[in-house]
Amino acid sequence: MSERKVPGIDEYDGAAGGWGALAAVARAVKGQMAVGRETAALRRVNQPTGFDCPGCAWPDPQHTSSFEFCENGAKAVSWEATGKRATPDFFARHTLAELWEWSDHALEDEGRLTHPMAYDADADRYVPIGWDEAFARIGAALRALPHPDMAEFYTSGRTSNEAAFLYQLMVREYGTNNFPDCSNMCHEATSVGLPASIGVGKGTVTLDDFALCDALFSFGHNPGTNHPRMLSTLREVSKRGVPIVAVNPLRERGLERFTSPQHPGEMLTNTATPIAQTYYQVKIGGDLALLKGMMKWLLEADAADLAAGGAGVLDHAFIAEHTEGLDALHEDLAQTSWDDGVARSGLSRDDIAAAARLYAQAERVILCYGMGMTQHRRGTQNVQQMANLLLLRGNIGKPGAGIAPIRGHSNVQGDRTVGITEKPTQALVDAIRQRYGFAFPLPHGHDAVDAVRAIRDGRSRALVCMGGNLAVAMPDPDTTIPAMRNLDLAVHIATKLNRSHLIPARQVFLCRAWAAPSAMCRPAACNR
Secondary structure (H helix, E strand, C coil): CCCCCCCCCCCCCEEEEEEHHHHHHHHHHHHHCCHHHHHHCCCCCCCCCCCCCCCCCCCCCCCCCCCCHHHHHHHHHHHCCCCCEEEEHHHHHCCCCHHCCCCHHHCCCEECCCCCEEEEEECCCEEEEHHHHHHHHHHHHCCCHHHHHHHEEEEEECCHHHHHHHHHHHHHHHHCCCEHHHHHHCHHHHHHHHHHHHHCCCCCCHHHHHHHCCCCEEEEEHHHHHCCCCCHHHHHHHHHHCCEEEEECCHHHHHHHEEECCCCCHHHCCCCEEECCEECCCCCCHHHHHHHHHHHHHHHHHHHHHHCCCCCCHHHHHHHHHCCCCCHHHHEEEHHHHHHHHHHHCCCCCHHHHHHHHHHHHCCEEEEEHHHHCCCCHHHHHHHHHHHHHHHHCCCCCCCCCCEEHHHHHHCCHHHHHHCCCCCCCCHHHHHHHHHHCCCCCCCCHHHHHHHHCCCCCCCCEEEEECCCHHCCCCHHHHHHHHHHCCCCEEEEECCCHHHCCCCCEEEEEEEECCCCCCCCCHHHCCC
């Protein structure tokens, strides 16, 4: 039976990276950027005196090249530094109804917004508006709400720390903690699950740990597309002979083989470094069954080894000193049958045992995971069972071992760190009162799901978006889009046009923003 062909998708037999990646970079730069000042920005990506790549959140290695970016990074920079502009003339030529029929790519490909715009319902078009008038009308609409909690203030992770800090300060002085955030749709399960398991909601490894690990497990992510600079790290791990185990329903080229553009030998010979030694294609949603099956095998092997007079498979000293709840885990796994685990995971019992055996044989294990594990109804359980697996053999808190949630783009975590949270702590309340002289309410506000429900039900009447594309980012557009149409006020602070901007509310403002703050940028002078 032949494989189904997907319209518009060409077959690609090469490795990730290599000449194919360089060709894609050339096409992206040619299609978006001028040859002069804009393309010079690529030489500043991830450099000590430059700027962090907006393409992903993979950390910077030691700088060894003038070109410290990947294919996706070059595309992201060229997309942001585009020479294209969406001017008032463009909006005069197109109604929102017309633009709604465009693809998402075509909307953004019109280029950077140049003026603040307001929606004219009679003409179904955006028309230019002065900054002073825009600020006055937006402020009046927010003040007219019966209660501050009737406004939602969304934030995208592309927002800088400085802008996010000022944004949350303004909103809290306004009087609400309604901070729906893009992280609600990606690694919220990490932020909830990991603190309950290990006391911290972030990864426990650094880039240096990858040079020390004895085995690496990769669950539910595609580095070739979502964080390509990680491929260089995985390449070095593979070159050391360390086994890499990939767990993903789909086979991803970046987890199979990689040709590094930074290594002339591979480029000139058109060869590639194998990445994953073993690739387990679990059923969709079958990761939890695999994790529990691996732990079930470990407990059974540990009991057998202890009965034979051995030291056991688990790290009993670590468990005794640093963990609690092992009996509850024992009980849960005892109630999980092998037949059920095999059926749910889509893997054989031998496959599960082989994965567990490889894990047990390694002294230092790193477990990486992405949003295939977190964007899931059992996302928090997935995260906590990955932590349990690592704890059983003491793979937390030692060099070369730990858990590595792979975030999306660069500033999802940063915005949370500077106060974008619907659940403020007492420490944050006290610090803002002490430094800025005002108190704000402590009760929890709305996350992204709560915000959409409140808008749908009429409990929230205003939405201010600091970047992002909420209508597309939310997993239920059939609820989100009609809800947004019923708003009294929608404000979009953005650099480019996207689908959320085409949803007409009673009042809609499209406020163009700089991608990076500049001391030379003032509201009256930012229309160039």
